[in-house]
Amino acid sequence: MRSMSPMSLRNSRAKPAQLHLAFTNLPAISRAMLTNFRTSLTRAAILGATIATTAACGGGSANEDVAYVARDVESLYAEAQRRLDRGNTLLAAALFDEVERQHPYSPWARRAQLMSAFSYYIARDYNKSIQNAQRFLSIHPGNKDAPYAYYLIALSYYEQISDVNRDQKITEQARSALREVNRRFPQSEYAADARLKLDLVADHLAGKEMEIGRFYQRSGQWLASQLRFRNVIEQYETTSHAPEALYRLTESSLALGIPNEAVKYTAVLGANYPGTEWYEKAYELIEDHAAGVSPS
Numbered sequence: 001m002r003s004m005s006p007m008s009l010r011n012s013r014a015k016p017a018q019l020h021l022a023f024t025n026l027p028a029i030s031r032a033m034l035t036n037f038r039t040s041l042t043r044a045a046i047l048g049a050t051i052a053t054t055a056a057c058g059g060g061s062a063n064e065d066v067a068y069v070a071r072d073v074e075s076l077y078a079e080a081q082r083r084l085d086r087g088n089t090l091l092a093a094a095l096f097d098e099v100e101r102q103h104p105y106s107p108w109a110r111r112a113q114l115m116s117a118f119s120y121y122i123a124r125d126y127n128k129s130i131q132n133a134q135r136f137l138s139i140h141p142g143n144k145d146a147p148y149a150y151y152l153i154a155l156s157y158y159e160q161i162s163d164v165n166r167d168q169k170i171t172e173q174a175r176s177a178l179r180e181v182n183r184r185f186p187q188s189e190y191a192a193d194a195r196l197k198l199d200l201v202a203d204h205l206a207g208k209e210m211e212i213g214r215f216y217q218r219s220g221q222w223l224a225s226q227l228r229f230r231n232v233i234e235q236y237e238t239t240s241h242a243p244e245a246l247y248r249l250t251e252s253s254l255a256l257g258i259p260n261e262a263v264k265y266t267a268v269l270g271a272n273y274p275g276t277e278w279y280e281k282a283y284e285l286i287e288d289h290a291a292g293v294s295p296s
Helices: 029-036 041-055 075-086 088-103 109-120 128-137 146-158 168-185 187-219 222-235 242-255 259-272 277-289
Strands: none
Touching: 029 277, 075 109, 088 109, 109 128, 109 146, 128 146, 146 168, 146 187, 168 187, 187 222, 187 242, 222 242, 242 259, 242 277, 259 277
């Protein structure tokens, strides 16, 4: 087993402006270049220009007036883009939705669908971002921007991951969505970032198992605690929680009166994580309570 460098999932979250740039190495592009969207919705623009210039704002009001006023598609799309450029992300999303509603058969409608999902993501309305990205995929499954739509869904789940003391349903959904990105587009830059985030999601889920296992230990439910710690070393062996899980298994095995099992876990701990505090503590336990016992 190898250990992932200790890094909390919370600390791994970049600010939205850094979220894509961190793995694409794209430079920040000037605000003026956002007008390129009026002629094309390019992947690079989504990854670099728009995020770099709008994410910090993330504002806008959902209550601003978006009453129906018939407008030509180019003017309506340009106004939505202008609002996005100015950081009025919720209003921009509503205007992009209006592009599709007023001009459903225009090529602009397809662009507006994805831009609406993106605007909601920047505004941190993740449920609407997911809904719009999923709708885009249901209508345009083979579109060249489909990879980004899948990635946007994954990011929207990922940003909602809560701490380990809460239900982990969102974490599981994030893992499923990130795996889908990696499965469908393994050679893309989206998959590269998805794989990184999958490691961090695994670390988060392992942390939840550890939290439950320690609770069972404190309650004296040693068998239940062992099951949780074994889940960590069997399913999340590359995470930063693996060394502690092995130590806790040593503790639980001694408490259950099976010292040969305790010796076995300590041996695995020493072979994979020598010099760690967890190995030193496990070794002391064995010296005190199972000296001369052979591993099972």
